[in-house]
Amino acid sequence: MTAPIEELLPATQRALLHRIAVAQSEGRAPSFVAGVEREGQLVWTGSRSSVDGHGPDADTQYRIGSITKTFTAVLVLRLRDEGLLDLNDPLEKHLPGTGVGDVTIAQLLGHSAGLSAEAPAPWWERTPGSLRPELADVLGDQSRMHPVGRRHHYSNPGYTLLGSLVEAVRGASWEDVLRREILEPLALHRTSTQPRAPHAGGWAVHPWADVMLPEPSEDLGLMAPAGQLWSTVADLCRFATFLADGDERVLSAASVREMRTPSVPPEVGEWDSAYGLGVQIVRKDGRTLAGHTGSLPGFLAGLWVSADDGVAAVALANATSGPLTGVVAADLVRIVAEAEPRIPEPWRPLPEVDQELLELTGPWYWGASSFGLRLDADRGVELQPLRGNGRGSRFVAEADGTWTGLDGYYAGETLRVVRREDGSVSHLDLGSFVFTREPYEPGAPVPGGVDKEGWRGLQT
Template sequence: MTASFDGLLPGTERALAHRVAVAQAEGRAPSFVGAVVRDGAMVWSGARSCVDGHAPDADTQFRIGSITKAFTAVLVMRLRDEGLLGLDDPLERHLKGTGVGEVTIAQLLGHSGGLAAETPGAWWERSSAELRPELSDVLGERPFLRTPGRSHHYSNPGYTLLGSLIEAARGVSWEEALRSEILEPLGMGRTTAQPVAPHAGGWAVHPWADVMLPEPSEDLGLMAPAGQLWSTAEDLGRFAAFLAAGDERVLALASVEEMRVPAAPDGEGEWEGSYGLGLQLVRRGGRTLIGHTGSLPGFVAALWVSVEDGLAAVALSNATSGPLTGVVAADLVGIVAEAEPRLPEPWRPLPEVEVDEELLSLAGPWYWGTYAYGLRIGAERGVVLEPLRGAGRRARFRALPEGGWVGLNGYYEGETLRAVRRADGSVSHLDLGSFVFTREPYAPADAVPGGVDEAGWRGL
């Protein structure tokens, strides 16, 4: 059986349009745009507006607020991948004189640096950047509210520091680095630091009356890396495709996957999910979503990606409060995933060059004590170790050039799995971070730590 799907079914499109219409009406938003990306391509977009015949489209700019942080984080990861810095490096090693230099780059990316959530003084989103000309004006006299590294505490000033770090490493402005290293390679020509027509105006809607007033649109200055950008549903769809699959021109998939892993313990009541390196992670409707939400006066935005479903959704609106873009974007993903579930890739055998008798001899059941596990051969000579019954520690392993495998996820991430051989070359057992896996549970001749009772198995 073969199948080809260029667009969505009419019923699915109707459900998506209905969700956007409800969001605009119930959120009392001047306008609302939604879009869905499937397998890297936009397959639907729709909008609703209070002005008849003038609804925005997928090419209309909205301000995206803290979604900007994901772009800043990608620029930092590029510096890491080029060997210009390490995520565990203290900030002071690369950016001198901040007064908070003991904070690591990873802590800033994951909001675990203990820095304040906001800047001192006037509300930075609604006041001139001229009030904060230096980093000291952004950080204030009491930059730390918590001990660095202990817990998640969202910090906008932390991303100002990361933007200054990028500028110091590249020798160009944050905006120039963003344009040349991310926006241009991904074809995101409608993502800019300042609004470019056609763009929506930002509005505040009165909470108790159907009236509204325009919100100011301030240049954020040093705070730009935390929330400056304007973008469109179409451009954010391209960025969503990148977050799902990576792009060697920007960042390899392995590094993007690293960004999608929780980076720090959650602060109490902080998130319904977790936070990686510049990306939010949430569980909605039984699926994991990665991306970011954003807001600035006059605008709210959300971008969610379900890697497993091959789906992403964007929700943009031009109201300070009311429209629940994060919920709507998650709902758009759910509507498509449930109405048109992703077809699995057809099963294919491994390439012949990846399999040999020695590797195949390791496949099958193994026992850690009396716990039964199965070792399955994967692509590129990798393996998967998984419990055969009940709960247990499932992990994927990548083959190492020198032999053995390294864990890629879960409890065994970073741990080494190796086959230990007897003098005659036959496999005695598997060693995984000192855990011994044998072919039989507690066989007398097996290399079981502590030995096996000589009387063997017995009844009561």
């Protein structure tokens, strides 16, 4: 049974409306529509329009530009999770003959393949895709801009390659795979490759006068996986929640968490932003946001979700430039998260406990540094420093009795219990680090040994 929608407080709703009203007015957008989803439910939508009585709603389509890339990335991660490819595979293994087949799938997803930012002229966003019928037409003669894997360099042609990769592995068009594997399972019925009424028209607003010019709406052809889609506030809020929580029908929570993990170092001076696997990541107002921004002639879009707060926001405008939809969407998340912070779930005891696991809890020592180990759900454990700036991590239980680190310094590292011949616990081994019950415990296999005279005071 679906939980009832918990409405936002009137003061919060007014703050949200004020934010988009300022964005539409100062950004001089013909129309602006936004929405907020909290804990998987659409709790607020609002719009402003230059035409009285014709404001868009959460069901009105806008073109979303590069947010399309996140959908394409999900399709690629699905192929990986099914074992049909590895992210470290060279592109050539699955899509031969591109001329850039040495780059890996992961590098394409994270924009570190060194490829050019744009396709050769004329500008692909304002011309029909029929001008670029082959991948060679998209890549051009100078597709390499940087050494492979060394830096982040945003590449629209890179996502054209990923769309073609999906088609090659699935044996179906990118559009058909997208509809079957993402749009239908997530009930994104108002997301499509072509506009469906009601939809907004795209406009350019003169920089020095309050007059407008209609923008063309082109079918991007092979470039579609980089920016073709049309969608709505309601659909995109639902998709943003998926990026936080996952959905086993499409992609697991672990895989979407992987998408939200930075894949390459940020540019110098941009330590507050990074790029994962088809997902932009920013630090703003003390919280981590994941999502994507998008633009095509006549349209701007922004989508962000704070997984920690359980809040997602989307902002859409039908203007080539002006309103900063990405900034607005981030502000909407902040307004809700700060005005109405997430209420924690009630504490509940574990349904059952393994006594051998319970005996592992409490203080442990790496040398003279103290740590505390506690049990989590599903036999997981957490090891955190008790004093100072030691390295802590959460660990997930494995079938062989070990644990694998989920985050921090020990992400991917193995934690195991080492027992003596009589079955008692000797120590914990974590990536060659020995944790003992006492600081430098005598008799424990501490690397380098323990001085036989033990601890002592200052000798005079």
